[in-house]
Amino acid sequence: MPLDPDTLLASSMFINASGAIVFSLFWLADRRLPELALWAVGYVLLTLGLLGMMFLSAARYPPALEGGAVFVLCGLSPACFWLGTRYFDRIRPVRWGPALVAGVAPGLHYAVGMTLGWPPTSVVSVTLLLLAVLYALDTHVLVRGIGRDPALPGSWPVSRTVVAACVALYCLSFLVSALVTWWGGGSESDAEAASVVIVSVVDNLLGVISCIATAGMLWERARADLARDARIDPLTGLFNRRGLQDGARRWLTRNRPLAVMIADLDRFKRINDAHGHAGGDLVLATFAHLIRDVCPAEDSLLARIGGEEFVILLRHADPDAARGVADRLRRAVENGSFLVGGERLAITVSIGLAFPAADDTDLTPALERADRALYAAKHGGRNRVEELAEA
Known part of the structure; x- marks a missing residue:
């Protein structure tokens, strides 16, 4: 099977749709955990964004409205992952407003830039850079929680570390895409096409690993909660x-x-x-x-x-x-x-x-x-x- 962009997009759609199904089932099994619903929504939004990219793949620079909608979906996905991780870490307040504003920023920038006739390569590069920033924020909230989870005393959260590494590489892939688009200057060079394929392959691999590792985070937390409950007095919340x-x-x-x-x-x-x-x-x-x-x-x-x-x-x-x-x-x-x-x-x-x-x-x-x-x-x-x- 050739590694053309449409094939890679279809593969990414399948992986992210699978993640959406898995975390939706997890949430249906325990609706007390909003992080499961948010992670599922994040995968759904990313799947829809990839579907939009497939429909618009014939155009090098999609029209303002359609392209903006696709990038809104792609931006809201890491915003949902960020919100879900804050719920998972029991951080309050969760800050829905700033997260949603940051999520729509890439799509809004693309739509405004293309409507006003800004240079397409600059518009796309900055849009990809904004997506890289969103994944950088996801990486930050994941890394900040490593070793500081009160439910995991004395143990290293392996799954969370893997997820943080995957999201950091997602961030890097968008940064590379932004630089390739900027330096390509609109040319259809072999080097640019190769870079896009490499980034897409990395995204496919990371999608599988990060989905499995995110499920592993839930298992680590459940195991830690059981161990913690065995050491806590239920009436007072103090140690037993x-x-x-x-x-x-x-x-x-x-x-x-x-x-x-x-x-x-x-x-x-x-x-x-x-x-x-x-x-x-x-x-x-x-x-x-x-x-x-x-x-x-x-x-x-x-x-x-x-x-x-x-x-x-x-x-x-x-x-x-x-x-x-x-x-x-x-x-x-x-x-x-x-x-x-x-x-x-x-x-x-x-x-x-x-x-x-x-x-x-x-x-x-x-x-x-x-x-x-x-x-x-x-x-x-x-x-x-x-x-x-x-x-």
Whole structure:
């Protein structure tokens, strides 16, 4: 089969139509994920754009309206991929307006330029350059998320890296096309034709790889979400005991000095008895929010290890700083607003504070000392912070 442009366009259409079908089926299986719908729409738009190119392939420079419509479709496709990736990364706000404006820019430029009689090679070159910019933005949002996905701790997102590389090569192919068109100056040289064929072949290969790798991104995220859910307490959104131990092992090897606190709500059983487990759960969730507000987000590991007992691990915290955080938390609970059934409850917390020894490789010894300090706080009158030095 000869590698003529129409054959390559037909092959690209088949690949992108397949991608549209695959991600449409994924979205129909789970409509809670807008990124699947946006990626499917992106493939549909690109397929329609390629179809338009086939119909207009007889004309070296298509008419303003028809060519502009084709380039609008081709521009909105990477815009949809960009929007979908932001949804996938849970980035808010998603910024629909700027994305859609950027998506129609190549087609609008082509239509205006051809209507006003600008040099066709300049119009096409700039249009292709605008498409390259759109794929560069896609590459940026993909690369920015590599290694920063909170759902993928300690693992390298291979599929995302492959997708980012493919999109970067898409960007490069449009840039090469723009330069070839500009330097060709309207001539039908063999070199220009060869460049177009090479870029088209690269696009065909990347279409298959990027579609498979994008599906791989979904698999990586699903696997990571399952692993994360096994480490998260569903009521409070904090780590559970397993998540605490996993995080503590990493922190104990660095990030010294460390401080360990165990916080326990005073007389919590009375709350459950008076307001039921639903009321108790509401108090626990409110307490978890207070912990997040008081503890430094970048330097704390927060966990609920059972009932009304919470553990706070602080890194880069000397004794004075740790005592300050513990007392701020105690006062925040004492002065906090715990509303259950329209009634404001007066709640206090007791906190045990300890510091891991220099040779500790496990959190257990420090937790035991913090637990003894908590016991002292409870028996010392509650609503207080007690500290236990290294053993």
